[in-house]
Amino acid sequence: NIGPAKTKGHRFKSQPSPNHIQMSSHAEPEVLLEKVGRAGVITMNRPKVLNALNLTMIRQIYPQLKKWESDNETDIVIIKGAGDKAFCAGGDIRAVTEAGKVGDSLAQDFFREEYILNNAIGSYRKPYIALIDGITMGGGVGLSVHGRFRVATEKTLFAMPETAIGLFPDVGGGYFLPRLQGKLGLFLALTGFRLKGRDVQRAGVATHFVESKKIPDLQKELVDLKSPSAEDVSRVLDSYQSQSSLDAEKPFILKKHLSDIDRLFSASSVEGIVKNLKTDGSEFAKKQTETLSKMSPTSLKITLKQLQAGASLSLQDVLVMEYRLSQACMRGYDFYEGVRAVLVDKDQNPKWNPSTLEEVSDQMVEQCFSSLGEKDLTL
């Protein structure tokens, strides 16, 4: 859920279009919701901030998505990002921490409504196709990974980098990450490791790989399908994938480390994982030790427990758990400090509290998972 700082959007005159079902009153809508033929098309439209997701956008996307789900003139939904850099670089979490500091309800509403949207995508009854043709992190992953189809390109840059800002890989990270091969998901969750291009598909985050330049044609073909089933959509995506040979020969960047990852990250505690890495002593292990030493110790411990629990929970139950965790982070210290160090002051030097793994007791971690009573998320 990491995203760039909220900045003043650059304004331009948008072309009035009869296709825009819903438009904000100002010149630059932050999200476009259009009907193109029988397809509902969602475009996150804040390219200056890498299409960072904020509550206003969530409140526009969710009701339209539900409408399209039961609308007999809509067959499929396509979601994409405006501009040539990002699908969505994450949630607008700087605004969330600012709200948290002054007790504003945005600190609850943002997570609650975002997870409700993630769940709507995960249980969507029509083909949902995310064109993740650019940076896709945190909140952007939540808008894509739970959908039936995720199309990566050579421009896709995937990461769940939340442990670096005192948060945890939310938006259903507790569901999809433990379902990746071996301990790969836990590795990605703890280290925030970035996957690029074809590797996003090889890891299982994307379902397809299509060259970026072919995306406009792909979209047109999808929109032109007549009452398509999921299989029809799948066939079109498969065909575009088979015409995309870029980087096909390049091996998966983690291929030679997968067995090490499975072995080293199989310890039942974060201390155990760090011990394994130090004992191993390889270049790869040293690098991961260094990375983990920079992350919030509290976040690392929450994340391990989140993925351990999430491995056997439904997406709904994971999101209920993650909502509790999000509110624990709002009550705590590290999330504010992480956002300050990475997104506000940009000194990249967070002072975590507690500052070591040993100081984060099981009881402290346990408390983050406890029920919020009537404030719990209900799906």
Ligand SMILES: *[C@@H]1O[C@H](CO)[C@@H](O)[C@H](O)[C@H]1NC(C)=O
């Ligand atoms: C979301 O972003 C848009 C465009 O920058 C802005 O107008 C709106 O106020 C933001 N909403 C929230 C809740 O921050």
Ligand SMILES: *[C@@H]1O[C@H](CO)[C@@H](O)[C@H](O)[C@H]1NC(C)=O
């Ligand atoms: C589609 O829905 C409308 C009203 O919701 C209904 O009048 C129409 O008959 C439906 N069309 C089909 C093909 O089911």
